[in-house]
Amino acid sequence: MSIIEATGICKTYQRGREDVCALRGVNLTIEAGEFVTIVGPSGAGKTALLNILGCLDTPSCGTLAIDGVPVTGKGEAELVKIRREHIGFVFQQFFLIPTLTVGENVGLPLIFSGSPYDRQKIESLLEKVGLSHRAEHFPGQLSGGEMQRVAIARALVNNPRILLADEPTGNLDSITADGIYRLFEELHRQGITVIVVTHNRELAQRAGRVITIRDGLVNGGC
Numbered sequence: 001m002s003i004i005e006a007t008g009i010c011k012t013y014q015r016g017r018e019d020v021c022a023l024r025g026v027n028l029t030i031e032a033g034e035f036v037t038i039v040g041p042s043g044a045g046k047t048a049l050l051n052i053l054g055c056l057d058t059p060s061c062g063t064l065a066i067d068g069v070p071v072t073g074k075g076e077a078e079l080v081k082i083r084r085e086h087i088g089f090v091f092q093q094f095f096l097i098p099t100l101t102v103g104e105n106v107g108l109p110l111i112f113s114g115s116p117y118d119r120q121k122i123e124s125l126l127e128k129v130g131l132s133h134r135a136e137h138f139p140g141q142l143s144g145g146e147m148q149r150v151a152i153a154r155a156l157v158n159n160p161r162i163l164l165a166d167e168p169t170g171n172l173d174s175i176t177a178d179g180i181y182r183l184f185e186e187l188h189r190q191g192i193t194v195i196v197v198t199h200n201r202e203l204a205q206r207a208g209r210v211i212t213i214r215d216g217l218v219n220g221g222c
C-alpha cells in the first residue's frame with residue numbers, strides 16, 4: 001500500500017473575481033520510505049501541492065489517501081488528527097517561537113497534541129539533529145542552519161512517518177544546505193518518507209526520485 005496516493009488533484013484559488021488554477025489534475029503515488037524531491041519554476045504549484053499532501057489545505061477536486069485512509073472530504077478536526085499522527089512539516093521560514101528555548105520549541109507539538117512532555121524524546125531529537133548543546137539557547141542565538149535543524153526536530157517530535165519540507169534550504173548558503181540534505185538522507189535511511197520541494201536541481205538530484213511540476217501538472221501532464 002502506498003503511503004500517499006493523490007488522484008486528479010486540482011486547486012483553484014480566488015484572486016478577486018478571477019480563478020487562479022494552481023493544480024490541474026495531479027496524479028502522484030509515493031511509496032513508504034521513498035525520498036522524493038519536487039522541482040519546478042516559481043508559481044508552478046509546488047507549495048499548493050505540498051500543502052494538500054500535508055493536509056494543510058484541501059483540494060478543489062480529486063482525492064487523497066494517506067496510508068490507505070481517504071482524507072478528502074474530512075473536516076478540520078480530523079485533518080488535524082491526520083497531520084499529528086502522520087506528518088511533519090518544515091518551511092523555508094523556520095517559524096520558531098523566539099521566547100521559547102530550542103528544547104521548548106521542539107516540545108511544543110507535544111503540548112498541542114496533548115501528549116506527555118517527553119524530555120528524553122526532545123533530547124534525543126536534538127542529538128539527532130546535532131544540537132544537544134543548544135537546548136537551553138533561544139532561536140535568536142542560532143544560525144539559520146541551526147534554526148532549520150530545530151524546526152526539523154520539532155517536525156519529528158510526534159514520530160511522523162512522512163516529513164514534508166517546502167524550500168527548506170531557500171534561506172541557507174550552499175554548505176549549510178548540504179548539511180540539511182544530509183540530515184534528510186539520514187532520516188530517509190531511518191525509514192521516514194521524505195518529500196522536499198526545492199529550486200535547487202543539484203540538491204534535488206540527491207533524492208531517489210525527482211518530480212517536476214509545471215503549470216500545475218506533474219511531469220508535463222497526466
Ligand SMILES: Nc1ncnc2c1ncn2[C@@H]1O[C@H](COP(=O)(O)OP(=O)(O)O)[C@@H](O)[C@H]1O
Binds near residue numbers: 045046
Ligand atoms: N492563496 C492564494 N491565492 C491566490 N492565488 C494563489 C494563492 N496561493 C497560490 N496562488 C497561485 O497559485 C499558483 C501556484 O502557487 P504556488 O503553489 O505557491 O507555486 P510555487 O510554490 O511552485 O512557487 C501561482 O500562480 C500562485 O500565484
Ligand SMILES: [Mg+2]
Binds near residue numbers: 046047
Ligand atoms: Mg512555493
